[in-house]
Amino acid sequence: MTSERTYHHGDLRRTLLAAALDVITADGPDAVSLRDLARRVGVSHAAPAHHFKDRTGLLTAVAAEGYARFADTLADAPGLRERGVAYVRFAARHPAYFQVMFRPELYRADDPDLLTAKSRATEALRAGIDGLPDAARGEDARLAGVAAWSLAHGFATLLLTGNLTDALEGRAPEDAFRALTGLVFAPGADGAT
Structure with a gap:
């Protein structure tokens, strides 16, 4: 007879997902095993x-x-x-989701639920770009979207990996990101006169 306790869960699926998120937060997605x-x-x-x-x-x-939670947040x-601040906040508050979402080799990229949620998140990001005046978007709205995504994702990734601790100097990540976007997108920030 085994000493392991087994019992029926009211929502085993949800319980397993919560346990997986705990493992991912502590040890990363590579540490997850069903057993x-x-x-x-x-x-x-x-x-x-x-x-x-x-x-x-x-x-x-x-x-x-x-991705569903991310879409709602954005x-x-x-x-x-x-939206960039929300991106950073989501990563800081939900690092386990963030670690898995952007590693497509970990999951089935053609899963219908995943595709729906990912599409909603993409549309929420694009809506931020679409809301900019034409002069701010430039000629290529898609490239403007990639630039905005790169800034938010890069900042969030650096934050999660502990590479911004000294640079933040105790400042809240959201405030630091707002300040960063002000620096990067300030008039004359490109060195042109």
């Missing part, structure tokens, strides 16, 4: 497969849920700068 999650939540090692089939299925569900932010 370990089953042990953590006290179910048989086969139980997670009923909900996710395999590790990739679980990480696909994490990415889809992350949609609530007015204007491009505040």
Whole structure:
């Protein structure tokens, strides 16, 4: 007889996702295994497969849920700068989702739920660019979107990896990002006179 405690969960899928997020936050997505999650939540090692089939299925569900939450967060932010702030805030508050969402080798990129959530997030980001005056967007709105995304994503990634600790000097990441965008996009910031 085994000493492991097993019992029925009211929502095993949700419980497994929560446990996976804890593992990802502590040790990164590469540390996730269905067997370990089953042990953590006290179910048989086969139980997670009923909900996710395999590790990739679980990480696909994490990415889809992350993109859905991300889309909601971005949609609530007015204007491009505040969408960038929301981007950084999301990464800081939900590092496990963030780590999985932007590593497509971890999940099934063709999953319908993931595609829907990812599309919503992309549209929310694009709406920030579309709201800019033509002069601010430049000739290539798509490139303007890539520039804005690169700035927010780069800042968020540096923040999560601990590379901004000294640079922030105790300042809230959102405030630092606002200041950064002011510096980068200030008139004359390109060195032109």
